[in-house]
Every structure is written in structure tokens, then in C-alpha cells.
Amino acid sequence: MGGHRPDSRDFGPRINDRIRITPIRLIDDAGEMIGVIELDEARKMAQEKGLDLVEIAADSRPPVVKMMDYGRFKYESAKKERANKVRNKVSEMKEVRLGRSMKIDPHDVGIRVAQARRFLIEGHRVQIVQNFRGREMAHRHKGEDRMDDIITSLADLAKVEMAPRLNGRRLTMVMVPERQKIEAWKRKMIAEGKPILPSVPEMMDEMEDDDDDDE
Structure with missing residues (x-):
């Protein structure tokens, strides 16, 4: 039977x-x-x-x-259970720090943004932190400008959950992945024969390619 x-x-x-x-x-x-x-x-x-x-x-x-x-029946039940676990899984909050101060090399900022992209693709919420030291507080608008640039860089994958907020000498914001955008990005990677979760250097190359296309 x-x-x-x-x-x-x-x-x-x-x-x-x-x-x-x-x-x-x-x-x-x-x-x-x-x-x-x-x-x-x-x-x-x-x-x-x-x-x-x-x-x-x-x-x-x-x-x-x-x-x-x-x-x-057992196969379909197991499949539904796995799908429910994925849907019910609470995403982890990942933190990306933009160095100890505003004096961080632009290349290093790019590495941090690439890390944030990877976290977002994995389905995690990302808290991005900019620290200020000494007299940098007098020019904190530069940190806000940097945050705006990062929001633009990640707009193809995520949206802002918490806008940049100053707390002491820390400027923080939270971005969350948007499922439809993530799926579209994955389809693009598959179509181009690229890994869905590339390494950080590969992710940076992809970001630079996108910048070249915009010029």
C-alpha cells in the first residue's frame, strides 16, 4: 500500500x-x-x-x-514545517561600526557597507554606527552625510527602520531587508552566474560596477 x-x-x-x-x-x-x-x-x-x-x-x-x-504526506508536512520555521525565524540584529571616529578611509567604509549588504541578504537587520571623537562632534553633519550615502548604497536591498539618531558620541541607524528587493537581487546574481552570497571583496566589486553604470 x-x-x-x-x-x-x-x-x-x-x-x-x-x-x-x-x-x-x-x-x-x-x-x-x-x-x-x-x-x-x-x-x-x-x-x-x-x-x-x-x-x-x-x-x-x-x-x-x-x-x-x-x-x-510526510514529505509535504516536513516541507511545510521547514517553511514555517523560516518564516517564524526572528532575524538577528547585526552591528556594523564605521571605525572609532570619522577618520576612516573611504575604502574601509566600502568594506563596512559590503558587510552590511551581506547581512541584509542573509535576512538580518543591520545597525550602522558612526562614532565621533573630540572635536568631530562640531562637524557631526559629516557623519549624517555619510549615513545618507550608505542609505543610498543599500536602497536596492533594504529600507530604513530607524533614521540616523545621535546618542552621546554615537550616530546610529537601523536598516531592514526588503524581501522583494532581496529576491530580485538574488535572481540577478543567478542570471549573471554570480554567487548569491559573494565574499566582501566580490560585493565591493559589484558595488563599484553599479557606480560605473550610474555615471
């Missing part, structure tokens, strides 16, 4: 030869109630359709049994 053999390690519902009580209340594979019939008759019906008998309400009297392809 359905090619599914009972396994002593299977702690799921009783199926096929593991069902012993007769009569049973049978439901067919379309969900229609057949009614109360003898177990042997139900087995013959299931065999004719190449399906399994699965006990879905063991405590009922008579027990309720349904005809189905149990192997396919």
Missing part, C-alpha cells in the same frame, strides 16, 4: 499493518466519509488505489482511518 513500510522507530500514527482494530471509520483520499467498514475491506480498497491506511483518530470508537499516500 503506497509503498510505505512500517518502521518500529516511527512514532507517528499507526499505518497499514500496524492498525489492528476492526471495524474502522474510513475516509477516502478525497476527504469523503466512506463510513464504518471492516479493516480487511479497507485494506483492499487502499491496495486497489496504491495508497496507505493511516489512523488519524486512534481514541475514537471505531477509530478513524484515512486513505492517503503516507510517504508524500
Whole structure:
């Protein structure tokens, strides 16, 4: 029946030869109630359709049994469970620091932005931090300008959840991935034969290529 053999390690519902009580209340594979019939008759019906008998309400009297392809049922159930885990997974907050002060090389800023892109593609929220030292606080607008540039650089993947906010000598903002944009970016990478999660240097090359296209 359905090619599914009972396994002593299977702690799921009783199926096929593991069902012993007769009569049973049978439901067919379309969900229609057949009614109360003898177990042997139900087995013959299931065999004719190449399906399994699965006990879905063991405590009922008579027990309720349904005809189905149990192997396919287990596969679909596991698939749905994995999908639910992915949907319900709370994204982790990643922090990207733009050095200890405003005196960070533009190339190093590019590395930090590439790291942020990778985190966003992985589905994480990203907190970006710009620190100020000494007299840099008098020119904090430069830090705000840098944050605006980063927002523009990441706009193809994410949106701003928390706008740049000054707290002491730290300017912080939070960006969150946008699913549709991430999926579009992944399709683009696949079409171009590039890895979906490239290394940071590869990510920087991609960003530079995009800048060249804009010129």
C-alpha cells in the first residue's frame, strides 16, 4: 500500500499493518466519509488505489482511518514545517561600526557597507554606527552625510527602520531587508552566474560596477 513500510522507530500514527482494530471509520483520499467498514475491506480498497491506511483518530470508537499516500504526506508536512520555521525565524540584529571616529578611509567604509549588504541578504537587520571623537562632534553633519550615502548604497536591498539618531558620541541607524528587493537581487546574481552570497571583496566589486553604470 503506497509503498510505505512500517518502521518500529516511527512514532507517528499507526499505518497499514500496524492498525489492528476492526471495524474502522474510513475516509477516502478525497476527504469523503466512506463510513464504518471492516479493516480487511479497507485494506483492499487502499491496495486497489496504491495508497496507505493511516489512523488519524486512534481514541475514537471505531477509530478513524484515512486513505492517503503516507510517504508524500510526510514529505509535504516536513516541507511545510521547514517553511514555517523560516518564516517564524526572528532575524538577528547585526552591528556594523564605521571605525572609532570619522577618520576612516573611504575604502574601509566600502568594506563596512559590503558587510552590511551581506547581512541584509542573509535576512538580518543591520545597525550602522558612526562614532565621533573630540572635536568631530562640531562637524557631526559629516557623519549624517555619510549615513545618507550608505542609505543610498543599500536602497536596492533594504529600507530604513530607524533614521540616523545621535546618542552621546554615537550616530546610529537601523536598516531592514526588503524581501522583494532581496529576491530580485538574488535572481540577478543567478542570471549573471554570480554567487548569491559573494565574499566582501566580490560585493565591493559589484558595488563599484553599479557606480560605473550610474555615471
